[in-house]
Amino acid sequence: MNRITIALSKGRIFDETMPLLAAAGIVPSEDPQSSRRLIIPTNRDEVRIVIVRATDAPTYVQYGAADLGVAGKDVLLEHGSEGLYQPIDLRIAQCRMMVAVPAGFDYLNVVRQGARLKVATKYVNIAREHFANKGVHVDLIKLYGSMELAPLVGLADAIVDLVSTGSTLKANNLVACEQIMDISARLIVNQAALKLKRESLMPILDAIAGVVEQ
Ligand code: ADP
Numbered sequence: 357m358n359r360i361t362i363a364l365s366k367g368r369i370f371d372e373t374m375p376l377l378a379a380a381g382i383v384p385s386e387d388p389q390s391s392r393r394l395i396i397p398t399n400r401d402e403v404r405i406v407i408v409r410a411t412d413a414p415t416y417v418q419y420g421a422a423d424l425g426v427a428g429k430d431v432l433l434e435h436g437s438e439g440l441y442q443p444i445d446l447r448i449a450q451c452r453m454m455v456a457v458p459a460g461f462d463y464l465n466v467v468r469q470g471a472r473l474k475v476a477t478k479y480v481n482i483a484r485e486h487f488a489n490k491g492v493h494v495d496l497i498k499l500y501g502s503m504e505l506a507p508l509v510g511l512a513d514a515i516v517d518l519v520s521t522g523s524t525l526k527a528n529n530l531v532a533c534e535q536i537m538d539i540s541a542r543l544i545v546n547q548a549a550l551k552l553k554r555e556s557l558m559p560i561l562d563a564i565a566g567v568v569e570q
């Protein structure tokens with residue numbers, strides 16, 4: 357039996373991955389929400405879960421510290437996916453990458469006039485590519501959180517952020533004005549592990565694929 361390590365982040369990714377792992381017969385023995393342990397055993401002796409920051413999951417899997425992991429498309433696009441297989445779109449943690457501006461800011465007109473736009477975001481690579489494809493000139497300002505604040509205090513004209521219900525935008529008097537892409541979380545697999553631990557990993561991948569409608 358090969359030892360299998362699965363990298364997951366706490367919160368929605370962990371919660372929404374649990375039923376998929378259960379289909380593969382893997383059940384964690386502790387809830388990471390109420391535990392401070394970062395290595396969580398499962399009902400299967402050879403399988404363990406490691407708890408990582410959402411943005412760190414690709415790094416653990418890329419270097420082989422974890423064989424499998426789950427990461428949002430946003431995280432994968434920002435991080436790059438070298439050394440990673442992405443065999444399954446899990447269709448969990450679904451949201452949209454959007455451009456948002458203060459209510460009343462005439463985004464379309466500003467873009468049409470070819471003005472330079474100051475855009476604050478955590479997702480600089482996704483934002484850079486989006487505006488480059490549209491031929492819009494932007495100054496990108498990298499933030500690590502609370503993007504909604506930036507246009508309210510004059511740091512930026514617009515933000516690029518993940519939106520699901522839109523209630524955070526609304527609470528801050530912002531409106532989504534352009535969709536960049538749909539986002540969902542993907543299974544990521546270390547490429548070397550897929551070869552070396554194929555017999556152990558394939559049944560897990562097949563079981564997960566079986567319960568995800570593609
Ligand atoms: P963190 O705050 O540590 O980034 P989250 O649980 O908020 O962790 O986000 C983890 C992943 O879930 C993101 O990378 C993204 O793919 C997805 N996500 C983020 N925000 C939302 C949302 N509002 N609705 C659905 N999925 C989201």
Ligand code: MG
Nearest residue numbers: 367410501518
């Ligand atoms: Mg979050």
